[in-house]
Amino acid sequence: MATIDPNRDLLTVIVSFDVKPGEQEEVFDEIRRFVDDVVRQQPGFVSSALHKSGDGRRILNYAQWESRAAYDAFRTHPRVIEGSRAILSRKPDGREYEVAYAVSADG
Amino acid sequence: MATIDPNRDLLTVIVSFDVKPGEQEEVFDEIRRFVDDVVRQQPGFVSSALHKSGDGRRILNYAQWESRAAYDAFRTHPRVIEGSRAILSRKPDGREYEVAYAVSADG
Numbered sequence: 001m002a003t004i005d006p007n008r009d010l011l012t013v014i015v016s017f018d019v020k021p022g023e024q025e026e027v028f029d030e031i032r033r034f035v036d037d038v039v040r041q042q043p044g045f046v047s048s049a050l051h052k053s054g055d056g057r058r059i060l061n062y063a064q065w066e067s068r069a070a071y072d073a074f075r076t077h078p079r080v081i082e083g084s085r086a087i088l089s090r091k092p093d094g095r096e097y098e099v100a101y102a103v104s105a106d107g
Numbered sequence: 108m109a110t111i112d113p114n115r116d117l118l119t120v121i122v123s124f125d126v127k128p129g130e131q132e133e134v135f136d137e138i139r140r141f142v143d144d145v146v147r148q149q150p151g152f153v154s155s156a157l158h159k160s161g162d163g164r165r166i167l168n169y170a171q172w173e174s175r176a177a178y179d180a181f182r183t184h185p186r187v188i189e190g191s192r193a194i195l196s197r198k199p200d201g202r203e204y205e206v207a208y209a210v211s212a213d214g
Contacts, residue, residue: 001110001111001112001209001211002110002111002209002211003108003109003110003111004108004109004110004111004154004156004169005108006156012158014158014167028207028208032208035208035210036210040210040212045212046211046212047111047209047210047211047212048209048210048211049111049113049206049208049209050206050207050208050209051119051121051204051205051206051207052204052205052207053202053203053204054202054203054204054205055202055203058202058204060121060204062111062169095160095161095162095165096160096161096162097158097159097160097161097165097167098158098159098161099156099157099158100135100157100158100159101135101139101142101156101157102108102109102154102155102156102157103142103143103147103154103155104108104109104153104154104155105147105152105153105154
């Protein structure tokens with residue numbers, strides 16, 4: 001379970017995949033396997049949450065890393081490059097973020 | 108502070124705004140005011156977290172609502188329609204999601 005907290009100094013990486021009608025489940029399974037088999041074992045990995053859009057046309061990965069250095073080490077690791085080839089061929093939109101502001105109903 | 112938990116039955120709404128170079132801060136302030144002045148007071152609002160992309164070209168709002176009914180009531184409320192006119196003119200990409208899978212380093 002991830003927490004979104006502007007006071008915690010993490011790197012947030014959000015990656016979205018636009019999928020064709022009927023392919024959301026297949027792409028979801030592919031990304032989940034990659035997260036389980038490769039990503040979660042990397043040093044500095046904090047969390048990953050996979051989201052399915054209600055319209056069936058997108059998968060979004062909300063991920064957190066301890067630092068930019070940890071994320072860069074992950075991205076450039078030979079096993080990761082090899083293992084992510086199929087996923088990258090789906091042309092995801094991936095971007096790095098900081099949490100700048102957060103409010104919740106419980107204060 | 109928000110938590111991302113696939114076992115919690117919430118509606119997740121993720122809205123992203125592509126911004127021109129140099130405009131990220133201005134758009135961020137505009138969205139933050141809307142969240143503070145309007146959104147957080149709606150029944151069924153759970154949380155909202157505003158993210159700034161490191162490349163300066165996007166603002167992303169990760170929001171949670173108790174239910175689709177609560178979110179729909181929010182969207183169609185006259186005060187919300189009035190108050191969101193300027194923000195909607197920025198042509199955000201807004202989509203509804205469910206959290207389908209999550210892992211974290213602490214188990």
